[in-house]
Amino acid sequence: MFIAGQPVTNAHPKPVELPYDGSEVGIIYQATKEEVEAAVGAAAAALPAMREMTLDERSSLLRRAYQKLLERREEMALAVSSETGKPIKEARLEVDRAAITLLFSAEEAHRLHGEVVPMDASPAGKGRMAMTVREPVGVVAAITPFNFPLNLAMHKIGPALAGGNAVVHKPASATPISAVLMAGIFKDCGLPRGALNVITGPGGSVGDALVFDKRVAMITFTGSVDVGLRIRNLAGMKRVTLELGSNSAVIIEEDADLEEAAARCVAGSFAHSGQVCISVQRVFAHRKIRNELVERMVEGARKLAIGHPHDSATDISSLITVGEAERVEHWIGEAVASGAKLLTGGQRRRATVEPAILTDVPPNVSLSCREAFGPVVGINAYDSLDEAIARVNDSEYGLQAGIYTRDIQKAFRAARQVHVGGFLINEVPQYRVDQMPYGGVKLSGTGREGPKYAIEEMTEPKLICWKV
Numbered sequence: 084m085f086i087a088g089q090p091v092t093n094a095h096p097k098p099v100e101l102p103y104d105g106s107e108v109g110i111i112y113q114a115t116k117e118e119v120e121a122a123v124g125a126a127a128a129a130l131p132a133m134r135e136m137t138l139d140e141r142s143s144l145l146r147r148a149y150q151k152l153l154e155r156r157e158e159m160a161l162a163v164s165s166e167t168g169k170p171i172k173e174a175r176l177e178v179d180r181a182a183i184t185l186l187f188s189a190e191e192a193h194r195l196h197g198e199v200v201p202m203d204a205s206p207a208g209k210g211r212m213a214m215t216v217r218e219p220v221g222v223v224a225a226i227t228p229f230n231f232p233l234n235l236a237m238h239k240i241g242p243a244l245a246g247g248n249a250v251v252h253k254p255a256s257a258t259p260i261s262a263v264l265m266a267g268i269f270k271d272c273g274l275p276r277g278a279l280n281v282i283t284g285p286g287g288s289v290g291d292a293l294v295f296d297k298r299v300a301m302i303t304f305t306g307s308v309d310v311g312l313r314i315r316n317l318a319g320m321k322r323v324t325l326e327l328g329s330n331s332a333v334i335i336e337e338d339a340d341l342e343e344a345a346a347r348c349v350a351g352s353f354a355h356s357g358q359v360c361i362s363v364q365r366v367f368a369h370r371k372i373r374n375e376l377v378e379r380m381v382e383g384a385r386k387l388a389i390g391h392p393h394d395s396a397t398d399i400s401s402l403i404t405v406g407e408a409e410r411v412e413h414w415i416g417e418a419v420a421s422g423a424k425l426l427t428g429g430q431r432r433r434a435t436v437e438p439a440i441l442t443d444v445p446p447n448v449s450l451s452c453r454e455a456f457g458p459v460v461g462i463n464a465y466d467s468l469d470e471a472i473a474r475v476n477d478s479e480y481g482l483q484a485g486i487y488t489r490d491i492q493k494a495f496r497a498a499r500q501v502h503v504g505g506f507l508i509n510e511v512p513q514y515r516v517d518q519m520p521y522g523g524v525k526l527s528g529t530g531r532e533g534p535k536y537a538i539e540e541m542t543e544p545k546l547i548c549w550k551v
């Protein structure tokens with residue numbers, strides 16, 4: 084752990100395992116209640132120092148962290164690959180993206196401003212002027228999931244520090260290593276003592292202690308719907324941002340560039356073995372081109388190299404646990420038993436599942452209506468765009484969706500009618516650059532990330548009014 088600028092261990096160690104083969108890659112220490120309190124106390128004590136830092140000082144600090152992270156790219160990529168089991172080439176990309184997230188956060192620190200309020204637009208405002216200034220909310224508890232342990236943490240820590248807050252970060256128990264290394268990087272860059280603390284341990288106990296601590300002003304959470312809802316229900320007056328799951332869909336129209344669409348759907352369904360909140364899970368293909376799309380996708384999926392995550396040639400490695408892999412296997416079996424056809428993949432070896440493509444997946448099975456979070460995609464045929472839009476919208480989730488078509492009218496009709504946080508035209512929903520507003524509707528969450536948007540959620544506009 085990392086509390087008040089110091090690495091901390093205790094008498095409750097637990098091994099961190101490489102999900103691919105269960106070998107030990109590190110040790111986690113499970114925080115006691117007292118340690119959670121100490122971390123929040125350290126963050127609260129750091130607030131005056133954070134508030135005193137000028138915007139330029141905060142920006143420079145984040146820029147130094149960006150540079151240091153890139154200097155340690157290979158070490159950090161290996162840590163991310165080891166704790167998540169994701170292929171090393173994807174881990175390197177994650178480190179690059181985490182660095183960019185810090186750079187955008189540094190830039191947003193320079194742009195943090197309020198506005199002039201037109202007071203005399205009301206009769207009672209005559210002779211008054213006013214402005215808003217953006218003030219930090221205070222102690223931010225950042226709770227992050229296992230699938231992008233570094234970049235998703237930077238999406239919270241970068242904007243929080245840019246906004247003048249102090250942070251207590253609780254990474255997923257499976258993936259704590261990069262979080263602690265990153266706290267060391269921030270310390271080396273001159274971050275005030277206690278402004279970033281990392282506490283590790285089970286979400287149930289550590290998470291609850293954070294949610295109930297009165298000194299925590301905001302909880303920014305990325306993870307599953309169940310935990311997100313629990314936090315929201317318990318958080319009381321705390322500000323809460325929730326980035327949750329989805330079962331993302333893409334529409335492939337009959338006039339689409341099928342070569343491009345198929346290649347992107349394969350990448351969008353199987354990157355990080357589908358353990359991406361915007362992974363392509365449901366493909367709706369126009370009946371006229373469905374067979375060709377299916378053939379191309381099956382061909383693409385069969386070319387993916389399955390192997391050890393540290394091997395640079397590997398495209399597909401394991402899921403986070405054997406239990407998760409078994410669940411995905413079970414869901415595929417459930418879909419097949421209900422009439423779906425399994426065209427390729429689906430075989431499990433320990434925690435690794437071969438990329439699976441199914442067709443004719445009934446709407447009521449888990450693979451259609453829940454979040455698969457595994458290397459599996461269902462392709463179903465439709466006859467009209469209205470039908471396709473209705474099927475995309477037939478979901479409890481609404482993070483991102485997409486369409487492939489050359490017809491601009493159809494593209495924008497779908498963009499307006501699909502109920503999601505982000506809509507991609509001629510791109511799969513599993514697409515994100517780190518500065519864009521990112522977040523969902525329905526069960527996919529509330530609030531937006533992307534440094535410009537997160538910093539708004541992590542600061543309060545304070546009104547200052549004066550009589551002239």
Ligand code: NAP
Pocket residue numbers: 226227228229230231235253254255256257284285286287288289290291305306307308310311313314326327328329359360361454456482522527528
């Ligand atoms: P998770 O089980 O919900 O865990 C997320 C974090 O919450 C972990 O740090 C976990 O700690 C902690 N936690 C668990 N119980 C808690 C509690 N009662 N109170 C407070 N914190 C608690 O999610 P996951 O399996 O790690 O991640 C997968 C999920 O994240 C998927 O649903 C995916 O869609 C979603 N996700 C969403 C986005 C997005 O931006 N929308 C991005 C990535 C992932 P422990 O590990 O110790 O249990």
